[in-house]
Amino acid sequence: MTEQIKIAHGGGGTLMQQLITEEFLPLLRPGSDFHDLADSARLPINASHIAFTSDSFVVQPLFFPGGDIGKLAVCGTVNDLAARGAVPQALSLSLIIEEGFPLDDLRKIIKSIAQTAQQAQVTIVTGDTKVVERGAASGIFINTAGVGAMPANLDFNLSRIQPDDVLIINGPLGDHGTAVMSVRKGLNFASQVTSDVAPLNHLVKELIDTCGDKVKCMTDLTRGGLAANLNELARSVGFIIDETKIPVRPAVRGACDMLGLDVLTVANEGKMLFVVSPAAVEQALAILKNNPLGTQSAPIGTADNKAGRVRIKTQIGGERIVDTPYGEELPRIC
């Protein structure tokens, strides 16, 4: 019989210690044992400010083309920190597991977390394991929180955006949402679309190491897609984007058509939107395109003085408003 998670694995006793010591730590923190772990981690901080963030992940299915809930949980939090300009340093890992969850699946997820954390050069320093009875959760939910050191003199935020600043995206839109939805709906072209889930902190660091404060603001595009993020940034400025310049893979475009989705509102998990001053655009594009996660980087629009308004020039030459999505298109996409 397949080994499964039991209620007792979450009880704070011997069985939980075994799970952590024998299954989690060898992958996440080789060389450490249960007794090295206090409930809080102690971290040296070499900065006057830190960035701090947290996200829970409830994606279905747990494994999808290009990734899984574990990789997603690391990338989501790493990218939130990177978007503030912070260097991600440490993550927490909190699991809520349904009784009966296959131990093999849990191992796969933990392995994926370990690999992604290594890729992003962050350490899992603290965590928590809860188990709930059958039917009280669907498989596994993962929360990661993260801290990172912030640069001394840079605070990237939307108040720094000015008209004529340029919007740059590091690659095609809609891969993650389309990949997950395709699997969920059992569509044939599922194999053609792969999630873009990736840690973007190195890409971001390369950019700000060179362009510094000519980068005005950054935001990673997840739930709600480009449409949601642009509307969040549109406060004292507006934006006009150009549909012909927004990179979208043909397979994703096809999937969105079939599923009735607007690619502007579809989730991404490896895309950062950069707002940069006009003078820095060429340099920024050169740096981004040189990174494997940014080869298809493109300028897709500009800020203007129509405060609060996001518009798109359509392929056929028209123009329309891009609204914040209402919110029900893609449940459990991350």
Place this chain on the structure above:
Amino acid sequence: MTEQIKIAHGGGGTLMQQLITEEFLPLLRPGSDFHDLADSARLPINASHIAFTSDSFVVQPLFFPGGDIGKLAVCGTVNDLAARGAVPQALSLSLIIEEGFPLDDLRKIIKSIAQTAQQAQVTIVTGDTKVVERGAASGIFINTAGVGAMPANLDFNLSRIQPDDVLIINGPLGDHGTAVMSVRKGLNFASQVTSDVAPLNHLVKELIDTCGDKVKCMTDLTRGGLAANLNELARSVGFIIDETKIPVRPAVRGACDMLGLDVLTVANEGKMLFVVSPAAVEQALAILKNNPLGTQSAPIGTADNKAGRVRIKTQIGGERIVDTPYGEELPRIC
């Protein structure tokens, strides 16, 4: 009809913004709006080290005598930080909500979180809201992560414990676990037992401000109770505790007898175990008893040189080993 949480409340769009702006922020961050919130918070840090921790909360029922899941989520993380000697500074708040969850209950929980955060003097600085479909979670799960500044020259940890150091507890054991289990089992004496859930950071700070490094180690007693924590601390030392000195309320003792629970393994949510050097015991007790959360503080045992072993002198004069609980006694107690 009662207002309920919909899938779209978790979609990253307009409805989620409304929930956060109209329901959460007025309680948690009066005066701020949705656009003030980046996905990561930026925090000034005035310390060379921080403590960082995270816990998920899945308690059932959500409301119990003396508290609720919201109060628990703040106290749990604040107490984990305090146990490292850190001054808790900021918390994240991540919610996983089941579709159909009553908005009124959510409001009550958020209000409780706000009140407890105010009491502990910590700020909720970042967060995340996910909604899963009916049946995919049981009501609501809450994750809080926290960061706090650590004192420059103090690092409380189990390696500092020496034989003859004294164990002090800040009040009676077993209140939280017994209160929750009594409600769950529908026992009559439920009204007599109240959870001890409370933020202990001020109590801890008062102690270390005075006793400094004469406090060797601290650990907050949650899942697995005193038995689990003592066994975690028993590495290069052992412990002998005295049953007659361990404070337990009569109603809790009665409830444990009826429920077949060993009070040493029952969860607490407002109890810190301090290990202090013998010379500091009187001073420590005086300080702890002066705080409303420590009036019944008591020395309950000492460290000895029987490494790895936890023993208890029983009321009838015998002695027995106190093992780490296996872990299945009290599921979903926190």
